[in-house]
């Protein structure tokens with residue numbers, strides 16, 4: 001657990017970057033610091049590993065004040081990942097990743113072995129270890145940065161806008177990878193971003209800071225979206241707050257119809273304006289409109305019980321029928337959530 005106890009940082013020119021910050025980053029959780037530019041996120045993060053020292057207050061790591069630990073010793077237990085990875089350009093990828101093991105005095109073979117293992121863990125081909133950083137894409141470099149931070153298996157990981165320099169698709173992949181890695185590793189992570197979507201996706205808890213370094217609210221993402229503490233937080237969360245809240249509403253309770261399917265190639269008989277054609281394997285082939293045999297419209301699907309209501313609604317909007325197709329982990333159709341069923345579930349979500 002990392003504890004900020006009434007921490008203030010005043011720079012020599014008088015700028016108050018962080019103002020009496022009280023915050024706990026719990027062990028094994030991702031705590032996200034989010035807020036507009038200049039609100040003191042980076043300053044707060046760097047005070048944890050003593051790259052910056054507070055003017056007032058204390059930071060504790062598992063109850064021990066960090067200012068009683070020598071910075072080099074402290075940093076061995078704290079991985080640090082920054083934007084654009086910050087790799088050493090003249091060192092091979094494998095040696096970049098092995099930086100801290102070398103510093104710890106591991107022999108070359110063991111350090112390199114560990115580095116190769118970590119490259120694989122962050123989703124890179126170990127053969128890339130022999131390249132230099134400039135021979136990798138931005139997203140790959142970012143993965144190397146994460147591998148390097150994990151090399152000595154530190155319990156704490158500080159991440160400062162690590163994914164902001166890559167394109168949106170790569171960024172989504174890196175976020176998904178971090179979630180996967182964290183499920184395995186259970187690190188105590190403090191993650192800085194100015195992107196509220198990233199904060200909501202990654203954070204077990206999200207701390208919203210306002211300019212002047214004051215904490216506006218700290219809460220789990222769902223509470224943040226449902227009960228923003230004030231107008232600043234509400235505005236920072238943006239216009240899509242209602243839609244984003246649906247990410248936290250399960251599709252498990254959605255009423256499904258199983259009488260709206262037909263085998264592909266068969267005629268759509270009956271009164272229903274739309275029927276879902278199924279392949280021989282039971283997967284969605286497409287929507288069949290009454291009176292237009294042979295013409296299949298696209299079927300938007302969601303994983304029943306696993307995806308959120310946001311995904312179900314998206315699936316409905318992608319289907320000409322306006323209904324969302326519920327599938328299992330093997331993409332087999334388990335039923336259809338009609339507009340009416342979605343409407344009922346939304347009403348339930350909004351009014352409890």
Ligand SMILES: Nc1ncnc2c1ncn2[C@@H]1O[C@H](COP(=O)(O)OP(=O)(O)OP(=O)(O)O)[C@@H](O)[C@H]1O
Pocket residue numbers: 011012013015016017035036037038039040041042043044194
């Ligand atoms: N060395 C410094 N001397 C004086 N002021 C500084 C110094 N470093 C940062 N600041 C100021 O402290 C405030 C907080 O800066 P910080 O970098 O912590 O913000 P941030 O929230 O991380 O911003 P961004 O999202 O733009 O990176 C800003 O007003 C910044 O100008």
